[in-house]
Amino acid sequence: MALSNEDVREILRIIDTTPLAELRIETEGFSLQVLRQGPAMGDAVSRTPEMQGVRETAPGAADTPAGAAPADGLLTVQAPMLGIFYRAESPGQPPFVEVGSRVEPDTTVCIIEVMKMMNSVPAGVSGTIVEVCEENAGLVEYAQPLFRVQPE
Amino acid sequence: MTITRVFVPNRGEIALRIVRACRKLGVESVVGTSDVDRDGVAALSADRAVCLGPGPAADSYLRDDVVVQAALGTGCDAIHPGYGFLSESPQLARRAREHGLVFVGPSPEVIELAGDKVRARREAARAGLAVLAGQEVQSAADAHEVAERIGYPILVKAAGGGGGRGIKLAQSSTRLEELLALAGREASAAFGDDRLYLERFIAAARHVEVQVAADEHDVIELGERDCSVQRRYQKVIEEAPAPSLPESARDALRTAAVTFARAISYRNLGTVEFVLDADSGRFSFLEMNCRIQVEHPVTEALTGCDLVCEQLRIAGGGSLSLSQSQVACEGHAVECRLTAEDAERGFRPSPGTISRFSIPLLPGLRIDTHCAAGTRVPPFYDSLLAKLIGHGADRAQAIGILREALERTEVVGVATNRELLLRVLDHPDFAAGAVTTGWLEETLGALPQAVRQ
16 A cells, blocks of 8 residues: 555544544554644643552552551542642643542642643542642652542 | 762662762762662662652653653753663653753764664774674565575674664574564564664674773773673673783774774763674674663772763763873772572572572672662562672682672572572683683573582
């Protein structure tokens, strides 16, 4: 199968006008893989559904058996990656969540920037934010506690 | 020194080694770890440690974006990558430079050149160095033709390879295509580059490499190392100077290494590797490594030069602390790599928790290790536990120091290759001087159950 530059441009145009995250075309002797990275159309934040920043453990209690409630009954939202912690979509905007905000598992609670790539972090749990553990715009490490949540 | 704080995205003994060099120079260090290494001695010894990501290296130590973000976020002005992981990543070197960070190593352009074995061979030939007959191959038909011309057995190598990975030996044309396919798959998985080349196979080969160092003004060499005791292209025991080598060959090797480093405008510390044909005595260029090497302590023992400090000094815009005429090699040094590999079970890695770890302190012995009782050996990384370096007035004395140390070394909790190291040190072939790269497997590989008397 011969493919011209125009064909490739056409494929990219199709990708751009659809919400597809990934496209793979394979024929004999030819394969094309297009992966969407970074912001989706009209979206300032890339959505990474596999990112799960929540662990039901208190800091320093990594060996807590699964399902066991930590002593204070609070859940911790941990940083799913190292990066710069942003509490709002952009400077000047109100924070995604404050103490007292109710969150659902898919509620965005913050953004973590890694080299200009903005990654939105979902809460992963339902409940009420009772503590914001980190300052805006600071470096957070992998697995660092970001929020404490009082579960339902 | 313009560098004030160094980011070290690495683990184990080399991260600790770099932290100590920083301290010696009055420079702060921040270690970037994975979450399984955050309680490791390197992280605890540094001024600060940050967690890059989870255990698998692809999610932590190999993320050049996260590494640069972490270096910037912790106020570092330089990155020392150590060995392994991102140490020879042009992407990391380039990204660091773009963000105003000093990469402790050569420029990304030079790393790229050296990392492309086909290009490096071409540059070496152009600089007048001997290279083995060989050629990049595009197809199976191409490969058959090249192999017929050079002759079997022949090595299939990955253009983007290194560190002994991605190498296959074809004995005849029968399995050539199968090995090409296998090597291609391995190469694209390991290096993201499936280009292959064929190279003449030297049956009786010794691996000899030359340590070079270069600042803005000068290129010097700090002598050679012999690393012929290998298992599956992985070094087990290294020593300096290379035994049983005529002085004329030694001089020629050192000169060739400096010539190559000059030809490619090399900066910082590097190693030029050669294959030495034990039958003919001829040597040929193999590749250049753009990093600190695991076996650098044998060179340090002979020269008294702290190579990691030199790296930091050069990267910071300073000059080499010594000139070629000041390089003096004294005595003989041998290093062995104590690894968590189960020699009784086909050298399978043996992760676990070390419950007892004891290596005696002896005159003339240097121990580089991050291990102690309680250290966990995670399954994600290479299995190096410690490097033991014996330095004596002559080779026999250096070997004697290591033998005594290993005899009295106790590691409980994980299996180690200690017995194998002792068998090598005790073997008359090794004692006699030079062995070849196939020797260990031919001689001791077939006797995994052998009990040492």
